[in-house]
Amino acid sequence: MKVLVVEDEQGLAESITAYMSREGYICETAATFQEADERVYLYSYDCVIVDLTLPDGDGLQLIQNLKRLEATTGVIIISARNSLEDKLKGLEIGSDDYLTKPFHLSELNARVKSLLRRRQFGGQTEIRFEEIRVVPQSRLVYVTDQPTPLSRKEYDLLLYFLSNVDVVLTKMSIAEHLWGDNIDSADSLDMVYSHIKNLRRKLLEKGAGDYVRSVYGIGYKFSPS
Secondary structure (H helix, E strand, O other): OEEEEEOOOHHHHHHHHHHHHHOOOEEEEEOOHHHHHHHHHHOOOOEEEEEOEEOOEEHHHHHHHHHHOOOOOEEEEEEOOOOHHHHHHHHHOOOOEEEEOOOOHHHHHHHHHHHHHHHHHOOOOOEEEOOEEEEOOOOEEEEOOEEOOOOHHHHHHHHHHHOOOOOOEEHHHHHHHHHOHHHHHOOOOHHHHHHHHHHHHHHHHOOOOOOEEEEOOOEEEEOOO
16 A cells, blocks of 8 residues: 655654554655645555645645545545644545644554545455455455465555456556555566566465456456456
């Protein structure tokens, strides 16, 4: 899962990024309104964590810009502003949650997980697809009820497929999801094929169907048929 942290307090941004990265997220950061606005326009994120008070703009405007793009990205506001008016306005313009500073990183992480469950998997704590079962809380995967160990990238790839069943995903979108926005500077996307090949093999070995389809010239689709 890919998260953008929009926070101008360097220490807090680093703490959030380090914590969320240990939890398995791909984390990008932006310290200014302009940088964040450019990133949400150019790239896709599963969740944006945004401070309202930025040195060159208002986080509320950033959320409004994001919503104009009709992105499915979830939004969590983190702010020292504690007034009811700010909270109501943030939720009314499209944010999913509002967390007042100071907060525990574990609480922020729990809210991000809850948001992603609601948005991508209907609030379910387990994800099921045919004979595949994924438990995001513990990052465990089972095929026909057999534990199926996956590397971090393979697990993230499987979850990305399961949140986009029957959707054609380009190689670039997969690469950005697994490695972050810096993948722009990579010479090739061969590593995408390598991880898909390994994921496919591990699922097949445990008895899963062959659900990964190549879409010539574009990318891949995860589909039951």
